[in-house]
Amino acid sequence: xxxxxxxxxxxxxxxxxxxxxxxxxxxxxxxxxxxxxxxxxxxxxxxxxxxxxxxxxxxxxxxxxxxxxxxxxxxxxxxxxxxxxxxxxxxxxxxxxxxxxxxxxxxxxxxxxxxxxxxxxxxxxxxxxxxxxxxxxxxxxxxxxxxxxxxxxxxxxxxxxxxxxxxxxxxxxxxxxxxxxxxxxxxxxxxxxxxxxxxxxxxxxxxxxxxxxxxxxxxxxxxxxxxxxxxxxxxxxxxxxxxxxxxxxxxxxxxxxxxxxxxxxxxxxxxxxxx
Amino acid sequence: xxxxxxxxxxxxxxxxxxxxxxxxxxxxxxxxxxxxxxxxxxxxxxxxxxxxxxxxxxxxxxxxxxxxxxxxxxxxxxxxxxxxxxxxxxxxxxxxxxxxxxxxxxxxxxxxxxxxxxxxxxxxxxxxxxxxxxxxxxxxxxxxxxxxxxxxxxxxxxxxxxxxxxxxxxxxxxxxxxxxxxxxxxxxxxxxxxxxxxxxxxxxxxxxxxxxxxxxxxxxxxxxxxxxxxxxxxxxxxxxxxxxxxxxxxxxxxxxxxxxxxxxxxxxxxxxxxxxxxxxxxxxxxxxxxxxxxxxxxxxxxxxxxxxxxxxxxxxxxxxxxxxxxxxxxxxxxxxxxxxxxxxxxxxxxxxxxxxxxxxxxxxxxxxxxxxxxxxxxxxxxxxxxxxxxxxxxxxxxxxxxxxxxxxxxxxxxxxxxxxxxxxxxxxxxxxxxxxxxxxxxxxxxxxxxxxxxxxxxxxxxxx
Numbered sequence: 001x002x003x004x005x006x007x008x009x010x011x012x013x014x015x016x017x018x019x020x021x022x023x024x025x026x027x028x029x030x031x032x033x034x035x036x037x038x039x040x041x042x043x044x045x046x047x048x049x050x051x052x053x054x055x056x057x058x059x060x061x062x063x064x065x066x067x068x069x070x071x072x073x074x075x076x077x078x079x080x081x082x083x084x085x086x087x088x089x090x091x092x093x094x095x096x097x098x099x100x101x102x103x104x105x106x107x108x109x110x111x112x113x114x115x116x117x118x119x120x121x122x123x124x125x126x127x128x129x130x131x132x133x134x135x136x137x138x139x140x141x142x143x144x145x146x147x148x149x150x151x152x153x154x155x156x157x158x159x160x161x162x163x164x165x166x167x168x169x170x171x172x173x174x175x176x177x178x179x180x181x182x183x184x185x186x187x188x189x190x191x192x193x194x195x196x197x198x199x200x201x202x203x204x205x206x207x208x209x210x211x212x213x214x215x216x217x218x219x220x221x222x223x224x225x226x227x228x229x230x231x232x233x234x235x236x237x238x239x240x241x242x243x244x245x246x247x248x249x250x251x252x253x254x255x256x257x258x259x260x261x262x263x264x265x266x267x268x269x270x271x272x273x274x275x
Numbered sequence: 276x277x278x279x280x281x282x283x284x285x286x287x288x289x290x291x292x293x294x295x296x297x298x299x300x301x302x303x304x305x306x307x308x309x310x311x312x313x314x315x316x317x318x319x320x321x322x323x324x325x326x327x328x329x330x331x332x333x334x335x336x337x338x339x340x341x342x343x344x345x346x347x348x349x350x351x352x353x354x355x356x357x358x359x360x361x362x363x364x365x366x367x368x369x370x371x372x373x374x375x376x377x378x379x380x381x382x383x384x385x386x387x388x389x390x391x392x393x394x395x396x397x398x399x400x401x402x403x404x405x406x407x408x409x410x411x412x413x414x415x416x417x418x419x420x421x422x423x424x425x426x427x428x429x430x431x432x433x434x435x436x437x438x439x440x441x442x443x444x445x446x447x448x449x450x451x452x453x454x455x456x457x458x459x460x461x462x463x464x465x466x467x468x469x470x471x472x473x474x475x476x477x478x479x480x481x482x483x484x485x486x487x488x489x490x491x492x493x494x495x496x497x498x499x500x501x502x503x504x505x506x507x508x509x510x511x512x513x514x515x516x517x518x519x520x521x522x523x524x525x526x527x528x529x530x531x532x533x534x535x536x537x538x539x540x541x542x543x544x545x546x547x548x549x550x551x552x553x554x555x556x557x558x559x560x561x562x563x564x565x566x567x568x569x570x571x572x573x574x575x576x577x578x579x580x581x582x583x584x585x586x587x588x589x590x591x592x593x594x595x596x597x598x599x600x601x602x603x604x605x606x607x608x609x610x611x612x613x614x615x616x617x618x619x620x621x622x623x624x625x626x627x628x629x630x631x632x633x634x635x636x637x638x639x640x641x642x643x644x645x646x647x648x649x650x651x652x653x654x655x656x657x658x659x660x661x662x663x664x665x666x667x668x669x670x671x672x673x674x675x676x677x678x679x680x681x682x683x684x685x686x687x688x689x690x691x692x693x694x695x696x697x698x699x700x701x702x703x704x705x706x707x708x709x710x711x712x713x714x715x716x717x718x719x720x721x722x723x724x725x726x727x728x729x730x731x732x733x734x735x736x737x738x739x
Binding site: 108130185188 | 621
């Protein structure tokens, strides 16, 4: 099995790279991460680095562990009683399983967008304001209003909802709800955003809006996105990681994965022979 | 890439004539089964409708019987008498007034002495005199005459004097409660053709009653006694529900303030925070079992723990409330847990994903959504406790209590127990209606509780 060893490799042929600030700094890294559900090992020791201002797409057949692995980065697996994570995950060089690091603080730094849009059954304003208020990021209403506005603007939702901030967030369309959830995630100014199949419940138009949004957001965030849609992975990501049966089979520049896969399983999957 | 995948799926097909035959056969089978399926559906609908119809019929039957029996009891025979508060009969000192510098105890002593003096006065003589104004021959037949007014009314007159002694020497037209047997006779709840030996009232009294009713002196008026008085055995006509109602109310409040917070808190802990292991499994099984324990067993527990061990008073609403709390807890816990289970987990993930702690996610997001369900479950649990009589038997709440409890530590009875007690009263002709009236009061209380539950549910309901 190939080890992901191309962290430092900067590709030159991807046209997206031009717009991306050259960074190369490692934001998060996973070392020998294993996840167990009870006695069953779901992830078999995965190593991966997430670079700043880069979008990494996780692809692979259903049940390959890509979502499970994604959820390791903000310790969402803690909420599952039988799940157990071993190995080391670093955020800016700091172990996120460190007893001194509160999981609340971690999740303020590593936000998450879920598969199904899940706005709170509250107003649009309250949906965005909840996070900043929770973490005490603002002192007064004006600042909070500003955060709500900028978050909605960055999520491309401001124009559509600015006149009805008091309307329930659940009354929006599916695509709008998902953008609301993205706005909610960026309102606490995280450094990393994890997206777990954010477009799987959306129609193609809403999907393309979110994809454009991801492209914009990567200027300020590190993004990891799980997707079932390979075109989407090809469109939005800088790097693509292919998972299979709990193993990270291959991770490389997206173009490289789709044009020149190193592993036969990757090739079989992207050419549609299984999955 | 996806197109390639779909192409790959269409593999070799069977030849087309075979397929058509097969399809034909299938269609025939489906057609044949249709009739059976429709009959099945019709049958099931019919059974369902019959069941609902039968249930409705019984509900209607229940309500008509109770209402037709109980409603007349809300109006009770009263007699209009001109009571002259004769100073000859009420010979009493002036009511003591607290003097400057007098100690509380000294004043109370003087008051007690005055009250004792008042207690020796025979107020029945006032009533007899008043009756004589309507029936001139009454003084000759005192026994028959005094059967017109219920015996408790003399205490009512005494109370009037006690509260306002200036009434002495005046004449007041008052509506006094007639005797229970007069009420029975007037309402025709006893066979008028029965011989004297089987009648409760003498022939003379019966004649007077008919006469006074014709004159409008005896009349059915709305019975405040039913609501304002505690139970009574010496003066049956003045027996009321006040004691039982207050007892039930106190117990209900105790149950609400104990069972609901404790139950909801334990449900939240068990559902949201407790680790899933053998101990919590064991607790869960036990809670479910407790919900199925016959309520009388809780009464036994209450008698053993609260009365024998904690030395709480017998027949007190506090003990009843505690026992009913124990009984209601499993219901509240189970209702709350199932409500919490029904809250979509995506809400929890959303809150956790943004950095809310577990407690914050529960209290900011899960609980507000669960409130309607929790309220409904709790109120239904409380309503169930309110109608419970069995556990109260064992802690002495079936005893006859002729006072309205002022605190939860006073002796009292409860509405369902009062119904049971009145149901067993010897003067059936009078108490059959009274029992139904008590049932109406209890039902009204329950229906209003349930209405509150429904209203709260609608009020707090949020869609997600």
